Every structure is written in C-alpha cells, then in structure tokens.
Amino acid sequence: MTSDEPLAMKAGARYPSARQVLTLAWPMTLKAIMLHGTVVIDAYLVAGLGEMSLAAMGLAAAIAGFVLGAILAFANAMQIRTAQAAGSGDPVYLKSSLAAGLTINLMVGATGLAAITVSGDWIVAAMAPSIEVAGLATQYLSIFSFVIIGEAIGQCLSSYLNGCGRTRLPLYSFCLSLPVNVAASIVLIHGYLGLPAFGVGGAAMGSAIAVAVQVAFLAISMKRTDGYLLRVSGWRQVRFGPTLKRHLAFSLPIAATFFSATFATHVCTLIYAKLSLNDFAAMTLIAPWIMVTGTIGMQWAQAAGIIVAQLLGQRQPEEVLDAFLSSAWRGAFVAAGLVSVLLAGVCLSANALYQDLGIETRATLLAFLPILLFLPFPKGSNAICGNTLRASGDTIYVMHIFVWSQWLFRVPATALAVVWLDLPAEWVLSILLLEELVKFPAFHRRLYKGWWKQATLSE
Structure with a gap:
C-alpha cells in the first residue's frame, strides 16, 4: 500500500503490517508537529510588535481555539467513518461520509462564528487586561473568522483523505500553506511591498490567505481523484437527512x-x-x-x-x-x-x-x-x-x-x-x-x- 491508495494487502500478505501503519502515520505526525509549530511562529512574528499585541493575539486565539477544536473533533470522527467506507469499497458510503462530514463541520463553524459575533466582544472586554488589548483582540478575531470557515472545509477534506489512506496530500497542503502564512504575515504585519501595516490584524490575514491556499490545493487534488463521487446517486441511509443524523450520532x-x-x-x-x-x-x-x-x-x-x-x-x-x-x-x-x-x-x-x-x-x-x-x-x-x-x-x-x-x-x-x-x-x-x-x-x-x-x- 502506498500513502496515496486505500488499504490493500499485498499479494501473499496475510494481514497489513506495521510498515503500512508507518506509511500512514508519518505524514500525519509531521503535519501535527508543524501545526503546533505554526502557533509558535505566529507568536514570534507578533512578538516584535510588543507585549500588548502579543497578549491580544493570545486572547483572540484562545477564544477562536474552542471553535477550531470543535471542528477538529468532528473531523477526527469523520476520519474513522471514511476509513470504514473506504474499506467497504462502497462509493455511496464514501460520498455519504464526505457530504455529511462537510455539512456538520460547516454547521459547527457557523455556530461558532455566530457565538463569537454575539458574545465575542463581551468575552474579550471581560478578559482583556486593558481597553487597548481588547480593541486589538477584537480586530484579530473579526479577521480570523475567515480562518474558521476555511478550517471547517480544510479539516474535513484532510480527514477524508486520511481515512482513504492518502495521508500525504494533507501534509503537502500544509507544507504549501505554511511558508505562505509566514511570508504573508510578515508583509501584512509590518506593511512591506507598499501595503499598509495592519499590525496584529496582519497575522490573522496571513493565516486566512494560507488556509485559502490549503483548501484550494486539497479541493483540486480531490477533484482529480474523487470527482466521480459527484456522479454517484443515493445515500447511505437512502435519504440525506437520516444519513446526516447517523453520522452525527457517530461523531x-x-x-x-x-x-x-x-x-x-x-x-x-x-x-x-x-x-x-x-x-x-x-x-x-x-x-x-x-x-x-x-x-x-x-x-x-x-x-x-x-x-x-x-x-x-x-x-x-x-x-x-x-x-x-x-x-x-x-x-x-x-x-x-x-x-x-x-x-x-x-x-x-x-x-x-x-x-x-x-x-x-x-x-x-x-x-x-x-x-x-x-x-x-x-x-x-x-x-x-x-x-x-x-x-x-x-x-x-x-x-x-x-x-x-x-x-x-x-x-x-x-x-x-x-x-x-x-x-x-x-x-x-x-x-x-x-x-x-x-x-x-x-x-x-x-x-x-x-x-x-x-x-x-x-x-
């Protein structure tokens, strides 16, 4: 098995080996480590603006982190569901897993954005040590909303590919978006290349641009390999409503x-x-x-x-x-x-x-x-x-x-x-x-x- 193919035991093999686990695991591990490293990089870039900007980004990221965490949790559940579908070889099951998972992730992202819109300012004002920090955190959070929607789609596509055994593509998407994030953030934070200096808001813009690149890469890759699912008719539980309900109960x-x-x-x-x-x-x-x-x-x-x-x-x-x-x-x-x-x-x-x-x-x-x-x-x-x-x-x-x-x-x-x-x-x-x-x-x-x-x- 390669990391770009669903599980298939090699000729003569009695069962999948630990080597096949490693083939799946190492791209997922590298991506997870790089994801943690991105937080450190963003903090380093913003640190040059002073403690106030750093505190504002940390506060806003903590609030948005709950929504992103919820998206990641449901995406992990979809990863298991997709693996079951890939093993069955049923294209209707695969289509149902992808559509239901994407719908739930977008619903979770939209609910999180609604909660931030309604109570975000109040939470920021209550937790911020000063009015200045609260203002910067609100600015960062408003721009970061685009990241939340992008992650709702991107994490779903990544989990689908992981569940199918194609774990390298999500890693490649992250390797592509990470330098874009760093470069765009530096330019937008400090106002290089003739652009205005957006300060802490520039870090959020850089993240939004990077997520857009990541989602585009995943979508184009999946269109080539899984575009046939758009032509598959029917749902796992006959209709989409029961299919979505079953997926949610699992997740x-x-x-x-x-x-x-x-x-x-x-x-x-x-x-x-x-x-x-x-x-x-x-x-x-x-x-x-x-x-x-x-x-x-x-x-x-x-x-x-x-x-x-x-x-x-x-x-x-x-x-x-x-x-x-x-x-x-x-x-x-x-x-x-x-x-x-x-x-x-x-x-x-x-x-x-x-x-x-x-x-x-x-x-x-x-x-x-x-x-x-x-x-x-x-x-x-x-x-x-x-x-x-x-x-x-x-x-x-x-x-x-x-x-x-x-x-x-x-x-x-x-x-x-x-x-x-x-x-x-x-x-x-x-x-x-x-x-x-x-x-x-x-x-x-x-x-x-x-x-x-x-x-x-x-x-």
Whole structure:
C-alpha cells in the first residue's frame, strides 16, 4: 500500500503490517508537529510588535481555539467513518461520509462564528487586561473568522483523505500553506511591498490567505481523484437527512470526549497556578513538550485505527484483525520508546535549554525524568485500544472512559495534590501517569473481549 491508495494487502500478505501503519502515520505526525509549530511562529512574528499585541493575539486565539477544536473533533470522527467506507469499497458510503462530514463541520463553524459575533466582544472586554488589548483582540478575531470557515472545509477534506489512506496530500497542503502564512504575515504585519501595516490584524490575514491556499490545493487534488463521487446517486441511509443524523450520532461521543479533555486541561492549568513560582514555571515548560512529542504515539494509534476501520469495512476474518493489531501494538511500543527518549533529552538538557531560568526550576524539570520515561507506554497502549474501539463504532464506551477518568480522578487528584497537600511539581505531574493507569484496565478488558471484531458497520 502506498500513502496515496486505500488499504490493500499485498499479494501473499496475510494481514497489513506495521510498515503500512508507518506509511500512514508519518505524514500525519509531521503535519501535527508543524501545526503546533505554526502557533509558535505566529507568536514570534507578533512578538516584535510588543507585549500588548502579543497578549491580544493570545486572547483572540484562545477564544477562536474552542471553535477550531470543535471542528477538529468532528473531523477526527469523520476520519474513522471514511476509513470504514473506504474499506467497504462502497462509493455511496464514501460520498455519504464526505457530504455529511462537510455539512456538520460547516454547521459547527457557523455556530461558532455566530457565538463569537454575539458574545465575542463581551468575552474579550471581560478578559482583556486593558481597553487597548481588547480593541486589538477584537480586530484579530473579526479577521480570523475567515480562518474558521476555511478550517471547517480544510479539516474535513484532510480527514477524508486520511481515512482513504492518502495521508500525504494533507501534509503537502500544509507544507504549501505554511511558508505562505509566514511570508504573508510578515508583509501584512509590518506593511512591506507598499501595503499598509495592519499590525496584529496582519497575522490573522496571513493565516486566512494560507488556509485559502490549503483548501484550494486539497479541493483540486480531490477533484482529480474523487470527482466521480459527484456522479454517484443515493445515500447511505437512502435519504440525506437520516444519513446526516447517523453520522452525527457517530461523531458526537468523539466530540464530547475532546471537549471534556480540553476543559479538564484548562481547569488543571488553573490549579497549577497555585504551585510555587518555580514549580508552575516547570509545569508550564514541560506541557508543550509532552504535547508535541506525544503526537508521535497518538498519530501512530490513529493510523492503526484507520486500518482497523478499513479491515472491518472489508469484513476481514478475526485472525487477520488480531494479527494486524498485534503488529500495530508492537510498533506503538517502539513509538513510545522514541517519545521517552525525546522527553528524557529535554529533561537532561534543561540546563542548556533554559539557562536564564532559576536553578530550582531546572532541577524540577530534571525531577520529571522518571515519570516521563514511563508515561508514553501506558498512554500509547491506551491510545491503540481507544482508536480500535472507535473504529468499530464503540465510541460511547471510549467517551465514558475518558470523561470519568478526567472528572472523577485527574481534576480532583490535582486539586488535592496542589491545594490541600501542597505536593511538589513532580508528584503533581505523576497524576498524568496515574490517570493512564486508571484507564488501562477499562480499555484493555473491553478490547480483549473481542466484541469489536464482530462489528458489521452497517449502522
């Protein structure tokens, strides 16, 4: 299988190999890492305008982030649905997945824009430290609305291509749009080439131009390869209304899982602020590293989930599913080992990376090492279970595991450790590891029961 073809086992192969997971996973991983890097680049470009502009962009981006996050959550659900359709080889199913996913994403984007229009000014005014920052944030947010609509379409097309196994095209689209974003932002922020200097608004304009380029590339690419879907008649559930309703029912638990995780993370971050200054600084520094390096394991698990969904769509026998999952699981442990090495490098290099920080903060980063060496392994194994169960349609059970582990364990345990017990940062960070261990039995017991292998995906 190449990354530009739906899953097909090579002649003589008994089941897809871990190499095929890697073929899908590496473009998705690079795109995810570059996406996180874009936030850093935008902040760097705006930082030259001063703290006020930087604060305005951060505030506006935080508000828009909830809408973009919702779009991404529904797009991830569509990715699984498309993989099921691609495995079945049914063009009506593929068309239904694309149309329903695009409709839902546009509805989510439009709802988010309506909410920002109605209450955005009030939220900005309430959260901004000054009137000047509020004005700049409102300017940025009004222009960024175009990005939201573009992402609603772009994320949908990317998820469709990922689900079909063509993961390189979304990566290529991002590689094309990233330099456009940087170049356009620099010109529009500072007013080069005879254009006015738009300041912080120029950063939003650069993002809007880049998203337009990305969507155009994806649309043109899909027109060449999947344009035949426009001529396919009929819908998965006979009519479009029931088809859309079924797609939404599949997607909602996945979206709810995302919202719960995002809100729980924000709550825990607020609790972290009660730590000592050095401990809070260390937690703030390590969080992005955990997120960025963690994309390696998460994207591997997502790629494995795509192939499982395709195999289920093909109605492959249980022995093929078992053999493939064992191979993917071994690869997941290799990915976890790589993440452990990267995080260990961050901790051991703290004195060189953060020379301007205090000795206590750097010592705390080093104290994180034992936790971060072990964390990727249960996290990666849980991710394989979660994505496999989602691929079979068992999305509600996966949602319950995430939601209850977050709100009955992680958030209360964090509050207890920080507010009442006044534990050091390394003990607080260990709660992330304990949360994975709490989820571990529920995920693995469900998977080993094997019900997911009988999923017909007809509904």
